[in-house]
Amino acid sequence: MIWKPNETIQGGKYLIEEVLGVGGFGVTYRAKDVSLNKFVAIKTANDLIQTQKNFSQQQDKFVQEAFRLAKCRHAHIVEVKDVCREGELWCMVMEYITGGNLEQYTIKKQVLSAEEALLHIRQVGAALTYIHQQGLIHRDVKPSNIMLRTDTAEAVLIDFGLAREFVDGKIQTHTNARTESYAPIEQYQIRAKRGAYTDVYALAATFYFLLTGIQPLPAQFRWQGAKLIPPKKHNPHLSDLLNQGIIQGMILEPEERPQSVQEWLEIISVTELQQSDQKYSRLTELLAVRQWERADEETYDLILKMSRRVKEGWLDYPATQNLSCEVLQIIDRLWLNYSDGRFGFSVQRKIWQELGGKIDYSTECLLGERLGWRVENNWLAHDSLNFSLDAVLGHFPWNGHLPQGKLKELGLVGSYSRWWSCLILSRCQECNI
Incomplete structure (x- = not known):
């Protein structure tokens, strides 16, 4: 079932306007909250997922994502306004962010200045620190999952479809779903230790892209012996210390990486302060x-x-x-x-x-x-x-x-x-x- 423009759901509460995007599981619509006269984004299962035999299990995971995200209240995490059911489909109603994502923004500008990139990385880092405190890891941090609010240019972390609970240092079974170039090596394994350091890698890889306009080499190729090209090779204006800070965040072995986002952000901050007076x-x-x-x-x-x-x-x-x-x-x-x-x-x-x-x-x-x-x-x-x-x-x-x-x-x-x-x-x- 695909909703059409001008169709209403939830008894006329939401008016569907257009499809914003389609992913591996979901389809996201722009809609209007009729009573508030405000735009919202509504995510639900796409038509392909709806036809699969395991649709019920897939939708259960989606509902878990929706309620998990609804509990997260943070300035740099997309706000879930409602979780509801329309017929057989569960829906997640979220704030509508108009500024586009950080991948599009970086491509348009070719590269971001260190100052601007650091600002957004810190904002996302604060969001990740918050969700880690809730016992969750995001597992899909990347530029296209970071939106920018038009009015404030603030970065907002979205798409918690791969988020999972974790116990630091404990071997757990997770799906090996991932995004190449941003996923650390442990996400290539179904059973592995995962922790905040898993998102540290992805955040550092995101920083790499913002400063170079180039996606870093996927972890699996590095595991097989290929070398990561330092970001400074792509962007000669990058300082040696900041270059090294990114590489530290992208160390292959999880135990050798900074173990928390805050620890890595402090490395980056110290790096920048050493550059200034x-x-x-x-x-x-x-x-x-x-x-x-x-x-x-x-x-x-x-x-x-x-x-x-x-x-x-x-x-x-x-x-x-x-x-x-x-x-x-x-x-x-x-x-x-x-x-x-x-x-x-x-x-x-x-x-x-x-x-x-x-x-x-x-x-x-x-x-x-x-x-x-x-x-x-x-x-x-x-x-x-x-x-x-x-x-x-x-x-x-x-x-x-x-x-x-x-x-x-x-x-x-x-x-x-x-x-x-x-x-x-x-x-x-x-x-x-």
Whole structure:
């Protein structure tokens, strides 16, 4: 059964518009949620699968995927809005992402800059870290399974059709389904140990493609003796250290690879910091030992230096608008890496946008409540913050919320300094952070 344009399902709730794509199992439609007047994507079994003798078993796996994905709530994982049944077919209703996939985007641009590629790799890395914490591995990370939201250019991981539960270090039986060039050697074996390192390989291979425009040599050929061409051979502008970081993530033997996405991302981050000057070294050191209060102060000092406002000791609108995107990206990345994705400008910006993304006092108050800066209609003093990893999501950086003594010294009162938060987050939005 194939749905036709203008056909409705679920009692008229969804209006089918067109087929977006067909894969080995599923067909995905663009449809409209009639009551909300919004586009959605609906995935179900394609007509070929429907005719197979084992269709019932195939569909059971699809339903498992749908409910598995529905439990995953993360900014960089496609959102499942509904799981329903239409006749004999189970359907998964998802958010509709209009920006195309990362493979198409890279081909159009030929190669991505290291900065842009790193941004997307970190976003997908955060999504993978999240699903690994749920006891799942994705098993099909590749550029065509990463979509880009048009409005924010954020990367979103899709297609959990091969996702499976795993027990780290235990030999398990999985299907050997895979995508050549991105699958590690253990996915060529039905029984093998699998873990987060399985997705590390695929993420590193994806990074390889983004920076070169070329798909890396499949693992099976490397296992037989062929050599992986280093990405720097294809892209001479790539640094030696970043080149080596990608190769580390694509080591054939699973036990010799970085064992988690976070571990590999830290290798890449250290690599990039070694390329830049050392102005971020103090912040890196403080975050590495989880000295959140001192790291917060160092962050504010860095922003003042970069905006040339050290003498004044506070920020104004022109200063925040002139902040370099690169500066904000690096600071955000450091906070994300060392806080397990809990703290950083990008975390705060997403919450700010959920609240309307305005620069006004009402939004400041709502933001303060969500980020734990404001309790029972009162703004917390600097020394009342929760300087631990248990703080609420997005609690840091404090975005220039100075200690009370410093505020008095500068002659600033009330919530004036808190206005900088929305200004900086507005700048982060412009920088796609």
